[in-house]
Amino acid sequence: MGKKRKHSETLAPAPVKKNDESAPERPKRTLLGWKDKSEGEADKSKALSSSGFRNKEKVLVTCSRRISFRYRSLMLNMVSLLPHCKKDSKVEAKSSKGATLNELIELKGSNSCLFFECRKHKDLYMWMVKSPNGPSVKFLVKAVHAMEELKLTGNHLKGSRPLLTFSSNFDKDAHWKLLKEMLTQVFGIPKEHRKSKPYHDHVFVFSIVDEHIWFRNYQISVPHNESDKIAKGGLDKMTLIEVGPRFCLNPIKIFAGSFGGPTLYENPLYVSPNQIRALEKRNKAGKFAKKIKAKTRKKMHELSNPLEPDEFADMWKDDE
Amino acid sequence: MSLEEDIVSDDEMNMIDEDSATDSEAESLSDSDTENEITEKLAEPTKTAVYNRDGLLDKLQDISWPEDVDWTHKLTVEIDQGQAVDVNDDLAREMAFYTQALEGTRQAFGKLNEMGVNFLRPANYYAEMVKSDIHMEKVKSRLLHEKKQIEESEERRKARDNKRMAKEVQSQKMKERAKQKKDDIESVKKWRKQRQQSGFSDKAGEPELDFESGKSFQRGGGKKRPGVSPGDRSGGKGRPTSRMGNKKREFRDSKFGHGGRKGLSKQNTAETTNDFRGGFRGGRAGGNKRQKR
Numbered sequence: 001m002g003k004k005r006k007h008s009e010t011l012a013p014a015p016v017k018k019n020d021e022s023a024p025e026r027p028k029r030t031l032l033g034w035k036d037k038s039e040g041e042a043d044k045s046k047a048l049s050s051s052g053f054r055n056k057e058k059v060l061v062t063c064s065r066r067i068s069f070r071y072r073s074l075m076l077n078m079v080s081l082l083p084h085c086k087k088d089s090k091v092e093a094k095s096s097k098g099a100t101l102n103e104l105i106e107l108k109g110s111n112s113c114l115f116f117e118c119r120k121h122k123d124l125y126m127w128m129v130k131s132p133n134g135p136s137v138k139f140l141v142k143a144v145h146a147m148e149e150l151k152l153t154g155n156h157l158k159g160s161r162p163l164l165t166f167s168s169n170f171d172k173d174a175h176w177k178l179l180k181e182m183l184t185q186v187f188g189i190p191k192e193h194r195k196s197k198p199y200h201d202h203v204f205v206f207s208i209v210d211e212h213i214w215f216r217n218y219q220i221s222v223p224h225n226e227s228d229k230i231a232k233g234g235l236d237k238m239t240l241i242e243v244g245p246r247f248c249l250n251p252i253k254i255f256a257g258s259f260g261g262p263t264l265y266e267n268p269l270y271v272s273p274n275q276i277r278a279l280e281k282r283n284k285a286g287k288f289a290k291k292i293k294a295k296t297r298k299k300m301h302e303l304s305n306p307l308e309p310d311e312f313a314d315m316w317k318d319d320e
Numbered sequence: 321m322s323l324e325e326d327i328v329s330d331d332e333m334n335m336i337d338e339d340s341a342t343d344s345e346a347e348s349l350s351d352s353d354t355e356n357e358i359t360e361k362l363a364e365p366t367k368t369a370v371y372n373r374d375g376l377l378d379k380l381q382d383i384s385w386p387e388d389v390d391w392t393h394k395l396t397v398e399i400d401q402g403q404a405v406d407v408n409d410d411l412a413r414e415m416a417f418y419t420q421a422l423e424g425t426r427q428a429f430g431k432l433n434e435m436g437v438n439f440l441r442p443a444n445y446y447a448e449m450v451k452s453d454i455h456m457e458k459v460k461s462r463l464l465h466e467k468k469q470i471e472e473s474e475e476r477r478k479a480r481d482n483k484r485m486a487k488e489v490q491s492q493k494m495k496e497r498a499k500q501k502k503d504d505i506e507s508v509k510k511w512r513k514q515r516q517q518s519g520f521s522d523k524a525g526e527p528e529l530d531f532e533s534g535k536s537f538q539r540g541g542g543k544k545r546p547g548v549s550p551g552d553r554s555g556g557k558g559r560p561t562s563r564m565g566n567k568k569r570e571f572r573d574s575k576f577g578h579g580g581r582k583g584l585s586k587q588n589t590a591e592t593t594n595d596f597r598g599g600f601r602g603g604r605a606g607g608n609k610r611q612k613r
Contacts, residue, residue: 053389080450135379147451150462157441158448161395165424168400174376181384184396191393199441200395200432205421210407218421222429224440235426240418243450256375264375268365 055190058110059085062101064093067118073146074124075116077245080147081217082187083159083195086110093117098259105131105258112186113258116141123273126249127259128182134257135264137179139213139249140273147244154219154241156202161189162217163200167207175254175265176208183213202243211269213249218242391431397424 059082063075067090079087086108091097097117105113115127124144129136145152164187170180183206189196205216218240254265385393405416432439451459575585 053386053393055385055393130383133382135376135383148455150459153459153463155449155451155456158450160441163425163428164394164396165420165428166396166398167420168398170398174373174380175371178376178380181380184394185383185385188393188395197447198438199445200428200439201441203421203425203428205417205424207401207417207420209401209405209413209416212407214413214417216417216421218418220425222440235429238422238425238429240421240425254376256379262372262375263370264372264379266369266371268367268369 055185055188057084057112057185057188057190058108059186060088060101060105060108060110060113061085061116062088062104062113063090063116064097064118065090066121067116067124068121070144070146071116071118071124071141073148074141074144074245074247075114077147078114080158081162082189084190084193085114091115093119101129101259102131105129112182114186120274125252128186129258130182130185131258134255134261135178135182136255136258136260137182138252138255140252140270141247141249142212143246143248145244145246149244152242152244152246154202154217154243156219156243157197157199159189159193159195160197160199160201161191162187163203163220164188165203165205167209169208170206175251178254179213179251180206203240211250211267213251215245215247215249216242217244217246392435392437395428397427399423399427 061075061079061082063072067075079085088104088108091100091104097115101113101115105111111131113127113129113131115129117125117127119125124141126139126141127136128139164184166180166183170176187204201220203218203220205214205218207214207216219242220238220240222238223234250267250270251265252267252270253263255261256264399420401416401420405413407413429439449456
């Protein structure tokens, strides 16, 4: 049943467009079959035809096997935030995962993907991919706080479309521009998506601070009266309550294809967490070696520069 | 919930992270491994890093939506961040995000308002929320618990302060009382001196006042024994347990005693010194009694 509906939905816009060009008096085809024009639908189709654009974004959300529970709950939060996503079972994170995932994306009929890859039970990488012909971005995800944390007290409708706010420094460079476009497409819920709700009660924040993209999700609470209009001065009284999740994305690389292809961008400041850990370990391990080295150096120094014999050494011995 | 509270809670949440403050990001809550010495970024950007600007722009062209797309499809707002935000200052960072969201929402709502679309959720619109009711119940109970704890601690502090205050007040009062007493004594002394000087020193008329020692007008050192006669050494206990069961024994007990100090009853007092009625042998009362019998 569900599949049938989906099929019809994906097909729906094309005939509508054609109709408008050739025979405007013909009844429109809607999800529930052929119907006469009612005012609401007429409006809708008008809006559709005016721009000729319909956002058909579908996001596949999945994760690697052996993901830790914190990261998995982050993934589930993303699933609950994005009604236009499809969740799939875990994928083995091998070198061939790209091909598998591409196949999966095609199978699910989606055109983008969020893939959460956990390594060593510690490091979370997130792939954000446009399929089938790219680009794809690999992020390192840090500072993860899931929505379940009790300090985050907000709540909002499931499936309401978020407002996306970007900090202005997304426009300063080409790769940020590309990232902004991708984030807009992946995190923005398509208008009139069947699982979305027609109200706006939360806002996403994407902000570049220190070359990282920080994500926040706030609930909007505005005093408004029953006519759904903001009361006078309501905008000034508006407050935001954080809903979560929180995370911070550090872009590592941007590839031209989906899950592969030539590298378009490489973060010059990136150090992998493995390297950091190794350095830390080396610093710790160096302590004993350093001590021994210092000791031998001292010995060598003493041997090479012997003390002069003390001329007063047997001064008192003579007296006895 | 007000803005301040929200920010405070954010701050608390980041408290645990602060040991890894040198990182460009805060560590997650559970992993508290410190990476103090090692920063996450290279000090200098590597020269060999790929940057294909044309490729990036090409891709952007490929994926981007048509130019004339209605804003309602995107719902994006760009907000100027102002000056650079310090990442390691949790409060400033969160504040920057909050203001960005707030400004963005204001702009977006302004646009939506102009379009005349209903975009606010009516009060009677019930639908599934992102967080379940059970979870929100937990959140609520936690907030209440926190509030209660704060109240309790406040109360405790208040009680402590009150105690300290009461102590101070008490000591003040004591001091005042001592001073009052001293003044009173002083004044009486003065009065006495004046009286003596003016030649009014009538010994009989003047009561013997022993103010200096601080004692009041009590005789016998303030030791009162109800129901016991003045010479009684048994302290009134002789009577009920008298062994002879007669008055004589009682008397003797009271006179010679069953323990206690003997001395005073046999000593002469001012009255008995020149009183020879009882002869030399007996005391005044006992002797008399015996003779009479």
